[in-house]
Amino acid sequence: MSAAAQTDQPLLEIRDLTVDYRRPGGSTQAVRGVSFQVARGETVALVGESGSGKTTIGRAVLGLHHRNAQITGSIRFSGTELVGLAEAGLRRLRGRRIALIPQDPLAGLNPVHPIGEQVSESLRTHGLATGAEARRQAVQILERAGLDDAANRYYSYPHQLSGGQRQRVLIGIALAAEPDLIVADEPTSALDVTVQRRILDHIEELVTQSGTSLLLVTHDLGVAADRADRVVVLQHGQVVEQLPAADFLNSAEHPYSQRLAAAAPTIDSEPLVTQLPQTQENDAAQPLVRAQGLTKTFPVSGGGSVTAVDAVDLTLRPGQSLGVVGESGSGKTTVARMILGLSDPDAGSLTLAGLGHQDYRSRSGRKELRRLIRPVFQDPYSSLDPAHSVATSIAEPLRALTTLSRSERQRRVTELLEQVHLPSAAAGRKPYELSGGQLQRVAIARALAVRPKVLVCDEPVSSLDVSVQDQILRLLAELREAEGLSYLFISHDLAVVRQVCTEVVVMRHGQVVERGATREVFAAPEHEYTRELVAAIPGSRVRQQV
Amino acid sequence: MTGMVLPGAPAEGTVPARADGLKSRAAHLLAQPGLLLSLAVFAIVIAWAVAPGVFATHDPVTDLDANARLAAPSASHWFGTDLLGRDVYSRVVHGTRLSMLAGVIAVTLSLVVGSLLGMLSAYVGGWLDAVVMRTVDVMVAIPGLLLSMAAVSILGFGVINVAIAVGIAGIPAFARITRAETLRILSRGYFDAARTSGTGHLGILIKHVLPNASGAVMVLAALELGGAVLSVAALSFLGFGAVPPTPEWGSMVAEGRAHIATAWWLTTFPGAVIAVTVLASNRVSRGLRMRQR
Numbered sequence: 001m002s003a004a005a006q007t008d009q010p011l012l013e014i015r016d017l018t019v020d021y022r023r024p025g026g027s028t029q030a031v032r033g034v035s036f037q038v039a040r041g042e043t044v045a046l047v048g049e050s051g052s053g054k055t056t057i058g059r060a061v062l063g064l065h066h067r068n069a070q071i072t073g074s075i076r077f078s079g080t081e082l083v084g085l086a087e088a089g090l091r092r093l094r095g096r097r098i099a100l101i102p103q104d105p106l107a108g109l110n111p112v113h114p115i116g117e118q119v120s121e122s123l124r125t126h127g128l129a130t131g132a133e134a135r136r137q138a139v140q141i142l143e144r145a146g147l148d149d150a151a152n153r154y155y156s157y158p159h160q161l162s163g164g165q166r167q168r169v170l171i172g173i174a175l176a177a178e179p180d181l182i183v184a185d186e187p188t189s190a191l192d193v194t195v196q197r198r199i200l201d202h203i204e205e206l207v208t209q210s211g212t213s214l215l216l217v218t219h220d221l222g223v224a225a226d227r228a229d230r231v232v233v234l235q236h237g238q239v240v241e242q243l244p245a246a247d248f249l250n251s252a253e254h255p256y257s258q259r260l261a262a263a264a265p266t267i268d269s270e271p272l273v274t275q276l277p278q279t280q281e282n283d284a285a286q287p288l289v290r291a292q293g294l295t296k297t298f299p300v301s302g303g304g305s306v307t308a309v310d311a312v313d314l315t316l317r318p319g320q321s322l323g324v325v326g327e328s329g330s331g332k333t334t335v336a337r338m339i340l341g342l343s344d345p346d347a348g349s350l351t352l353a354g355l356g357h358q359d360y361r362s363r364s365g366r367k368e369l370r371r372l373i374r375p376v377f378q379d380p381y382s383s384l385d386p387a388h389s390v391a392t393s394i395a396e397p398l399r400a401l402t403t404l405s406r407s408e409r410q411r412r413v414t415e416l417l418e419q420v421h422l423p424s425a426a427a428g429r430k431p432y433e434l435s436g437g438q439l440q441r442v443a444i445a446r447a448l449a450v451r452p453k454v455l456v457c458d459e460p461v462s463s464l465d466v467s468v469q470d471q472i473l474r475l476l477a478e479l480r481e482a483e484g485l486s487y488l489f490i491s492h493d494l495a496v497v498r499q500v501c502t503e504v505v506v507m508r509h510g511q512v513v514e515r516g517a518t519r520e521v522f523a524a525p526e527h528e529y530t531r532e533l534v535a536a537i538p539g540s541r542v543r544q545q546v
Numbered sequence: 547m548t549g550m551v552l553p554g555a556p557a558e559g560t561v562p563a564r565a566d567g568l569k570s571r572a573a574h575l576l577a578q579p580g581l582l583l584s585l586a587v588f589a590i591v592i593a594w595a596v597a598p599g600v601f602a603t604h605d606p607v608t609d610l611d612a613n614a615r616l617a618a619p620s621a622s623h624w625f626g627t628d629l630l631g632r633d634v635y636s637r638v639v640h641g642t643r644l645s646m647l648a649g650v651i652a653v654t655l656s657l658v659v660g661s662l663l664g665m666l667s668a669y670v671g672g673w674l675d676a677v678v679m680r681t682v683d684v685m686v687a688i689p690g691l692l693l694s695m696a697a698v699s700i701l702g703f704g705v706i707n708v709a710i711a712v713g714i715a716g717i718p719a720f721a722r723i724t725r726a727e728t729l730r731i732l733s734r735g736y737f738d739a740a741r742t743s744g745t746g747h748l749g750i751l752i753k754h755v756l757p758n759a760s761g762a763v764m765v766l767a768a769l770e771l772g773g774a775v776l777s778v779a780a781l782s783f784l785g786f787g788a789v790p791p792t793p794e795w796g797s798m799v800a801e802g803r804a805h806i807a808t809a810w811w812l813t814t815f816p817g818a819v820i821a822v823t824v825l826a827s828n829r830v831s832r833g834l835r836m837r838q839r
Contacts, residue, residue, distance in 0.1 A: 340738075340742050341742070342738055342741060342742065366744070367744060370742055370743065370744040371744070374742065375738070375739070375742050377735045377738065377739060378735070379735055382734050382735035382736065383734075383735030383736055383738070383739045384735075384736055384739070385736040385739075385740075385753075385754050385757075385758065386758065387754075387757035387758050388753075388757075393736075396739075396740065396743045396745060397743035397744055399745075400743055400744035400745045400746070400749065401743070401744040443739075446739070446743070
């Protein structure tokens with residue numbers, strides 16, 4: 001993806017772009033005076049956190065902005081002014097010369113039409129081919145987009161394909177008319193890391209071959225650094241910095257870009273937790289969690305069953321922070337649910353701090369286990385009851401599991417809010433009044449309330465922006481030392497696991513494929529799948545070049 | 547070590563100031579004249595029901611004006627008079643209490659029984675769910691009015707029995723919506739969070755399921771109130787309800803039916819009051835739904 005001749009006019013030139021969302025009783029400025037260019041054959045990444053306006057800009061280029069959006073400024077696409085262009089004019093460009101790869105591969109395809117028809121439809125719409133010829137070309141396009149066995153899949157429906165395959169179909173549709181510019185809006189954020197890497201490799205290859213320009217909208221700084229020629233950093237709807245992608249993670253000049261880059265966990269960010277010294281005392285200590293041959297199967301509709309967790313062994317000793325890593329469907333969440341007593345194992349044994357899994361069945365055993373092992377769930381917007389105040393949510397385990405009086409509970413809630421660095425004024429608030437990061441802090445406070453020994457964190461930061469993610473990870477590391485906690489940390493994100501885990505277990509198809517000390521596993525992965533996972537961590541390419 | 551606070555990220559150390567709830571709510575109401583009007587209708591109906599003596603111009607039963615039988619609406623008889631010379635307006639006002647009471651009893655019965663069944667059905671699942679929901683399906687298969695008539699035949703005549711019968715016919719709607727709401731809540735993260743916090747089944751139902759399901763259920767209740775008033779009126783019209791001379795909206799329409807050609811006001815005014823009350827109830831229900839987004 002070399003930069004095109006500098007003398008040429010840029011393919012896309014955005015100048016002083018402002019987008020206002022009008023609402024009853026005022027308007028919100030999502031984009032404020034943004035200017036940047038995309039040269040022919042260049043890949044430009046728009047990065048920023050939620051609310052930075054990156055998606056709004058992508059939509060405005062395609063003329064797909066919301067009806068309430070008022071656009072001023074200029075978007076010139078190879079000599080044509082797009083701002084104020086009539087719908088008919090936009091339609092001639094859209095799909096034909098500017099194409100979109102959307103974020104959600106399921107929502108991007110029409111569920112009632114075969115995928116092949118959806119590709120040939122775009123060929124027919126743009127008058128590029130008709131009838132059998134369109135069908136023949138559609139198969140070729142799907143093959144080029146990397147869909148295996150494209151001829152036989154022509155009549156497949158979207159639900160019959162995996163997420164990665166669907167994204168390939170969408171890439172095929174975007175490339176069908178050989179456009180000059182592709183806008184890819186978070187093209188891989190719904191996909192597993194290894195699939196993500198293959199898709200990004202493929203987009204890159206196709207773009208290079210055809211000399212297409214790519215406007216890559218992404219929140220993933222690693223992806224931006226790896227895949228783009230230039231990075232445009234946005235904050236509050238304004239451009240804070242534009243710089244070559246190679247410099248982004250290491251030598252950004254603007255403080256905001258620097259902080260973003262520092263917050264993004266990559267393959268060599270400094271770990272936040274330290275390994276406990278290997279003393280005999282630690283080794284001899286009774287494990288807090290010990291699973292042996294743990295197995296869980298689920299019945300499948302239409303008969304049969306699927307083994308979600310297949311003879312998994314794992315041990316969490318006091319003071320350890322054990323990462324369980326895997327992609328969707330690897331069984332990692334099912335393991336967590338069994339440890340939390342939300343699901344019963346079908347076979348194998350599960351020892352929890354001297355108690356057994358069967359103790360979840362008795363009232364007193366359950367109480368003891370619920371006090372020792374506490375969860376932090378993925379989505380704080382969902383894990384906190386919208387009808388309850390923050391204080392009520394935090395106090396819930398105190399009411400159910402302790403005999404504290406009302407005033408003692410109140411005191412403990414105040415103490416906990418302080419511990420997770422929230423102001424005491426947060427106690428009376430309802431969840432909708434707080435941000436995602438603040439809510440996750442509330443969820444952590446609720447987990448800590450009864451002074452547990454183990455926190456089971458199931459993807460605790462995956463729904464948060466990078467800077468907030470970094471803050472939460474730091475908080476978890478801090479609390480681990482202050483409270484002497486042990487973590488079972490479930491995540492799909494290896495870079496995150498690398499930061500907060502001392503030990504790691506890699507799962508695939510319900511089985512453990514590799515285990516060991518985090519540093520060793522990352523430095524010298526033994527299993528082929530682990531190697532693939534480590535290589536797929538975004539940001540690793542740039543680092544290797546340095 | 548609090549971690550750094552980016553200028554772009556919401557600062558973790560501050561919580562947003564509270565919006566002025568009362569003020570914004572008032573502004574919200576003023577922007578919807580239809581809702582405001584409906585609430586006014588409700589206020590009048592409630593006032594009629596609570597203190598009919600204050601609003602009525604005549605006694606509804608004993609005040610027989612021998613000089614003005616079947617008189618058309620006039621300054622002294624706003625809604626006209628009936629065959630015995632009773633003031634129709636006063637009878638409508640005095641009939642409010644019985645009609646509304648019947649409506650409220652009917653909806654309360656449907657709401658309590660239906661919600662309980664729906665909630666338990668979703669929470670327990672398995673055979674209980676199957677039995678309850680199939681029973682509900684059977685109830686839905688029978689027209690509501692027919693079901694109420696069958697129930698009233700068993701219970702005996704009278705407005706309260708009519709209300710109970712209408713309430714029974716309203717159970718399926720509440721059972722279904724509460725079941726759906728409960729299932730939605732059980733799939734949310736805070737259900738797992740409550741279980742792992744040691745909260746028992748009853749605690750989960752009362753503290754988590756009820757408050758979160760109540761929004762949708764209240765919307766339905768407001769909607770059903772209108773429907774129940776209508777059903778009670780219909781059953782009274784058919785002669786299952788109030789016994790003459792007790793004033794009741796549905797019975798009044800029925801009594802006036804014989805004179806519809808000569809004295810239109812006997813049926814029109816009570817009928818219009820029923821219609822306006824039902825419409826207002828529907829509009830309030832829509833307002834409640836909007837407030838939940």
